[in-house]
Amino acid sequence: MAIGKSEYNLGQDLIKVLLVDDDEDDYMITRDLLLDVEALEYDLDWISSYAEALDAIERNQHDIYLIDYRLGERDGMQLLNEALDGGCTAPIILLTGQGDREVDVEAMKAGAADYLVKGQIDHILLERSIRHSIERKALEREHAALEEQLLQAQKLESIGQLAGGIAHDFNNLMTPIIGYAQMGLTTLPEEYRERVYLEEILKAADRATNLIQQLLAFSRRQVVELQVIDLNSLLVNIDMMLQRLIGEDVELVILPSENLGAVKVDPTQIEQVVVNLAVNARDAMPEGGTLIVETSNIEFGEEELKNHPDMAAGPYVMFAVSDTGHGMSEEVKAHLFEPFYTTKEKGKGTGLGLSTCYGIIAQNKGYIWVYSEIGSGTTFKIYLPSSDVIPQGTERPSGTKSNELPRGSETVLLVEDEEQVRELAARVLRQQGYTVLQASNGVEALSIASRHADGEIDLLLTDVVMPLIGGRELSIKLRDIHPNVRVIYTSGYTDEAVIRHGMLKPGTDFVQKPYSLAGLTQKIRSVLDEPREVPATTS
Structure with a gap:
């Protein structure tokens, strides 16, 4: 039943309360107390048995639990412990018919949000206890989320430093391999069949170099050439390429926003991010589906970014890549941007595509968020700081290269x-x-x-x-x-x-x-x- 009127709502319209008490008279008293509360609107459910209560708590359908200390042959402390051991995240308030300091201390140590003595409760105390318990639990969740973000950022930074060092050493090793193979090709006549060996060395070296460049992108140690561009124009320029990459079974939908703000980025790197995300989406839809690429302007305020302390408030340009694929579990999302982490079959992925995206976006002063659930597809949202400068074109000079090596006498x-x-x-x-x-x-x-x-x-x-x-x-x-x-x-x-x-x-x-x-x-x-x-x- 809904009880009370809402003046403030702790961020939600209705507070769902479950009372676990084997005494119907106590239920009636609790209901009447909540009727006197004008600050919150409640939906109160009542369960009298231990087993039913545990089942209800496991379904996680309530915002807070009021549990009586005495529940027939079992007690509220046992239910509290079982609930918390089972992963209950909502606050639990323990109720007792008589004050007992030892029970109070035991309950708080076990993880109860509060401890109330029934005969001493009025509607003001009950409302305050519920409100403070929910607010405190929300702050704990927020703190835990921020701590997890910090740990993840530190882990990726450490992996990035390692990856950058490895890439640096491999680049030094690859330089003489490529150089001497090229020198061999310049000295061997065209008719020599041994040339094919050197050409195969160069092909393998080129693949190795591409992998190294992805490591450098993740570790944010690539050279970037920043330009102020219009993301809509960039997406139009690579539209046909994306369609060829994803194949005929996947429908490509591009939704450019009108009056999109400009961004200062490296266009080549941003193209690489879009391509990597498109390929990742294609692989998540083996039986076909829809790939949506969209852009929009967004203004973030301080309050909206309280769970993202690394982001500054202000105007951003967002582009999102969404698919209708199989989605990802929480475990996969936790490792998503780590280099060499892949869920693909052996030989079908390097595990560097998404880590490259992470590094590129970070190097271009942006942020990447992922939203995904099993069976519900995946959306990657990239936020880039908006620029007031008029965009430049995104075309690259083609240039021509001569086969002759330039000479000099200096x-x-x-x-x-x-x-x-x-x-x-x-x-x-x-x-x-x-x-x-x-x-x-x-x-x-x-x-x-x-x-x-x-x-x-x-x-x-x-x-x-x-x-x-x-x-x-x-x-x-x-x-x-x-x-x-x-x-x-x-x-x-x-x-x-x-x-x-x-x-x-x-x-x-x-x-x-x-x-x-x-x-x-x-x-x-x-x-x-x-x-x-x-x-x-x-x-």
């Missing part, structure tokens, strides 16, 4: 602590006509530069992370000796010394490992051919 100071990588780069550059000075660390490089103080060092090609002196500090000290030297950085990942918050510092030239011979030599030629700034003169 002097290059090559600094690299990985011997195989250093020897590869030196060999390639010498073959292309450059004079190469080699150093394995920054201290050795400065020593070499000092001995060549009278000559010109045109370019410093340096790794970022090295023992003794890092690449950034080396470039600053080198310019004291050779002020006109140009600088190119290389790294297995983009270090904070070169990249600040995922964005290249103005004027920084960078080559990501593992690099191709063409990519390295073209970058060197491009940097050396840039016109030097002419100092302003005064008259």
Whole structure:
């Protein structure tokens, strides 16, 4: 029965109360007390037996339980313990006919929200106890949720640091593999059948490099090229590609919002997120279904984000990717963004798709939330801070690449602590006509530069992370000796010394490992051919 009128409602319209008491007179008293309460609206149910009460509590259909201490041959303490052991999350108030300090302490230690003596209860005390118990339980849930978010964020951050370090080491290993295979292809005549072996090495290396790039995306150590774009335009540009990816059995529905705000992101990375989520959705609908991609503007206030303390209040642009697939369990959702975690059959997934999405969105200052239930499909919602700047286009310059490696005659100071990588780069550059000075660390490089103080060092090609002196500090000290030297950085990942918050510092030239011979030599030629700034003169 519904009891009372609602002035405030603790965030809900009706408080569902279950009274467990084997005395009907006590039920009538409790009902009458609740009738006198004007602040809350109640729906009071009454159960007199222990077994029925336990069954009702297991169904979890009430907001709060009032349990009498005496229940025939059993007692309320036993029911309290069984309920909590069974996973009851609603608050439980223990009632007793006579005050007993020991029972009071025992009940509170066991997990009761409150302890009331029947003869001393009036409607004010009962209302206050119910209200405080529900509010306190809500705060406990909120605190537990925030704690779980923090632990999950810390776990993903730790995994990201490990993944970034592994990716950095693998990129250093892949550089000579790719480089020497490419050198072999350039020296073997076309008719030699041995060329196919080198081509297969390069194919495998390319697949390995793609996996490494996904690890770097998860660890947020990729280079990003930020642009202010319109997400609707980006989705229109990849519409046909998405349809080909998901196949004919899945219907693609794109719902762009009108007057959508702009966002400052790396368009290529955001495209990768949409593609990864679309592929994940397709795999969740083996018998076909519907994939919906939609956008909208949303304004978050402080209150709406109280369970997301990492997010700042303000305007966001949301895009969501939803499917009508089989959904996910809570266990799967708990590990969803961890690298190499997959529910797919062996050989049908790397477990890096969603972790890549997580890293990319975080690197682009956004947030990703997931909503899913078994049998009810899944929705990923991505929130990106809205930008006031007018969007740019999302087209990429196509460019053309020549098969010829660029040549030069300048002097290059090559600094690299990985011997195989250093020897590869030196060999390639010498073959292309450059004079190469080699150093394995920054201290050795400065020593070499000092001995060549009278000559010109045109370019410093340096790794970022090295023992003794890092690449950034080396470039600053080198310019004291050779002020006109140009600088190119290389790294297995983009270090904070070169990249600040995922964005290249103005004027920084960078080559990501593992690099191709063409990519390295073209970058060197491009940097050396840039016109030097002419100092302003005064008259």
